[in-house]
Every structure is written in C-alpha cells, then in structure tokens.
Amino acid sequence: MKTALSIIFGILLIAIIIYAIGAEEVLTVISQADIACLLPALLATPLIWALQSIRLKMILDLQKYQVSLKDTAKIHIASVIVSALTPFIKVSGTPLKIFALTRRNIPASRAFASVTAEALLDAFLFIAVFTLLLAGIYFEGPLPSQLLYIGASISLALLIAALSLPKIFSRKNLENLLKFIAKRYPNLRPEQDSKNFRLTVSRVIKDRKIIAASAAVSTATCIIDLARIWLILSALGISAGLTLVIAAWIAIMALASVPGLPGGLGIVEGGTASFMAFLGVPPAAALSFAIIDRLVSIWLPMLLGIPITANLDLKNKV
Numbered sequence: 001m002k003t004a005l006s007i008i009f010g011i012l013l014i015a016i017i018i019y020a021i022g023a024e025e026v027l028t029v030i031s032q033a034d035i036a037c038l039l040p041a042l043l044a045t046p047l048i049w050a051l052q053s054i055r056l057k058m059i060l061d062l063q064k065y066q067v068s069l070k071d072t073a074k075i076h077i078a079s080v081i082v083s084a085l086t087p088f089i090k091v092s093g094t095p096l097k098i099f100a101l102t103r104r105n106i107p108a109s110r111a112f113a114s115v116t117a118e119a120l121l122d123a124f125l126f127i128a129v130f131t132l133l134l135a136g137i138y139f140e141g142p143l144p145s146q147l148l149y150i151g152a153s154i155s156l157a158l159l160i161a162a163l164s165l166p167k168i169f170s171r172k173n174l175e176n177l178l179k180f181i182a183k184r185y186p187n188l189r190p191e192q193d194s195k196n197f198r199l200t201v202s203r204v205i206k207d208r209k210i211i212a213a214s215a216a217v218s219t220a221t222c223i224i225d226l227a228r229i230w231l232i233l234s235a236l237g238i239s240a241g242l243t244l245v246i247a248a249w250i251a252i253m254a255l256a257s258v259p260g261l262p263g264g265l266g267i268v269e270g271g272t273a274s275f276m277a278f279l280g281v282p283p284a285a286a287l288s289f290a291i292i293d294r295l296v297s298i299w300l301p302m303l304l305g306i307p308i309t310a311n312l313d314l315k316n317k318v
Contacts, residue, residue, distance in 0.1 A: 006261050006262050006265070007261075007262055007265060009261065009266070010261045010262065010263075010265025010266035010267075011265065011266070012266075013261075013265075013266030013267075013270065014265070014266050014269050014270070014291070017266075017269065017270045017273065017287060018287065021273075021283045021284055021287050022284060025284040026284045026287055026288055026291075028284075029236060029284050029285050029288040030236075030288045030291070030292065032236075032237070033235045033236055033288075033292065034234070034235040034236075034237075035235075036235075037231045037232070037234050037235035038231065038232065038235050038292070038296065040231055041227075041228045041231040041232055041235075041296045041297075042296055042300065044224050044225065044227065044228035044296070044297060045296075045297050045298070045301040046301060046304065047224055048220075048221050048224055048225075049073070049076065049077055049080065049301075049305075050073065051216075051217045051220055051221065052076055052217060052221075053069065053072050053073035053076045053077070054069065054213070054217070055118065055121075055210075055213055055214055055217045056072050056075075056076055056114070056118055057069050057072040058209070058210055058213050059114050059117060059118055059204055059210060060072065060101075060106070060114060062203070062204060062207055062209075062210060063106075063110060063114070063200065063203075063204075065104070065105075065106050065110075067101070067104050067106075071104065074308050074312055074313075075097055075100040075101065075312065076097065077304075077305045077308050077309070078093070078096060078097070078100065078305070078308060078309040078312045079093030079094060079096050079097035079100075080093055080305065081093065081302060081305040081306060081308075081309045082096050082309065084262065084263045084298065084302070085262045085263065086262070094115060094119075097115055098111045098112050098115055099111075099314065100312060100314060101114065101115070103313070103314050109200070110200050113199075113200035113201045113204070114200065114204065116201055117200065117201045117204035117205050118204075118214075120201070120205055121204075121205060121210070121211065121214040121218075122214065122217075122218060128218075225249055225297075226245050226246065226249055228293070228296065228297060229245050229248050229249055229252075229293065230245050232289055232292050232293050232296065233245065233248070233289060235292075236285055236288055236289055236292070237285075238281060238285055238289065244276075244279065244281075247275070247276070247279055248272065248275075248276060248289070248293075251271065251272045251275040251276070252268060252272055252293070255267055255268040255271040255272060256268050258271075263294075263298050263299070263302075268290070268294060269287070269290040269291055269294055270290075272286075272289075272290040272293070273286040273287040273289070273290040274286075276289065276290070
C-alpha cells in the first residue's frame, strides 16, 4: 500500500514538473524523438542484467555450486527489482538474493560471502572506471566545477564505503552478527560461519578470472549506460558531447541513490532535468530526456522483471 501511494506521489510530482515547464512543449519534443535511436537504448538494462548475472554465476561456479545461469539471472533480476521498488532502503534486494541462493543448497554464510564479494569487486572497479571517465572529460575541455565536485564526492563516498567493508566484516563483528541471528536460526554456527564467510570472500576477490570478469562487467556496464544516454540525447536532437553524456550519467546515479520514492520516481526525473538545464540544455528537452531515459532504463525493463520476481522459486532445491 505504501509503495503504491509512493508511486502515485512520484507520478504527480512528474506531472507538476511537466506543467511548470510546459506540457505542450514537452510532448512536442517527445513526439519528435527518433525511434531508430530509442530502440537500441531499450536493450541497455537487460544487457547489463545479463552481464551481472554471468558474473554471479562465475562466483558460484568457483565454489562448485551448481546453479544454472537461468536461475542465477532470475535471482539477480529479482533482487534488482525489489531494491528499486523499496522506497527507503535501496539495498533491500540483497537479503532476497542471499535467501534465494540458500534455497539452492548454498550455506547462508557462503551465499552472504558471494554477494558481498560481488559488491566489493563492483565497487572498487566502478570507482576506477568512474575516475578514468572524469579524467577523460577533464582533459577533453573545460569541466563545470559543479560536475567535478559531484563526481569527486561520489568517488570519495564509494571509496570510503568500499574501504570500510573489511572493518565491518571483521571476524569479531561477523561473529557478533551471527550470534544475534542464531537466536532465531539455531542451525547457525557463528564462529565457523564467520570463518567460512571470510575465506569465501578472500578466495573470490583473489581469483584472477573473477577479477578479469568483474573488470569487464564494470567497464561494459559504464559503456552501455553512456551509450544509452547518448542514444536518447541524439533521438531528441540534443548535441551530446562526452562531457554532457557523463554529466547526465553522474546526475542520474546520484539522484537514484536518494531514498524516499520507489525507483526515485519523480526525484530522478526532476533532478536530472534541472541539472541538465543548468548545463545549457533547453528545459523541455532536458525533462523529455529525463522521462524517456527513466522509461527506457527502469520502468519498461520492470515489466520484464516484476513477473520474474513474482514467480521466483524460493523452495529448497534438492
């Protein structure tokens, strides 16, 4: 009920923004969009989901757990959908992913470790790619100070979070966490499970094939995201240099992390449009881009993801 009300509120927020800028002008820009550019952009999110699912499958294969790629993809997509639809906790799909893996006869400590290792690799490699992109547009030409500050802040926040994880998941902290959980699940063995967790994470993040695959996935994800943004800008007739494309990407990522509404509905569209208008894009075109990009990258893919999530098999696999 709360999620439904939040979605309605987000839609009303977008309607108000459209009205403020000029509904007729926004609809005119959208109606004139080049469909030939928009169609390839629709493939971006499913392709990213597929790459991330393959990486998770490799992590599970490393530990000799037999989970099919199809099943792995369903679990990953379901976790993404749940995270997107949860207004206040953007990582709420992670417990679902861990629980679904335990239903595939993977011990809870190793399922937790696999998901954690996946997140660690993604964070460190994403920071590297993100920093290189910022450096690239800095040397390409004048970089708006606002973009530099936002980009540097995101990189610093991600780096601090990633570096904090080893402390958070220290042996003592893990044992205390597992002792607390064991009050409800008596089958857990805090000392042994914390050891298994640390060994699994260490093994995964030191495996060269996994590191290479994660680097490829992180790099490909960034490239696909940037290509999607460039295609949509081009479809709307907006001249899109590397600086503008990366600026839009940074704004979307920063705003999507703000809690409050499912998928950041209304917040991301309004914030992205405002930021791009600040960079010189006409307001109607900026809002049209934000609306279409969110449809292409989030809401239309959810039409595929929600049925997968609803039908995810959480029974024990023998």
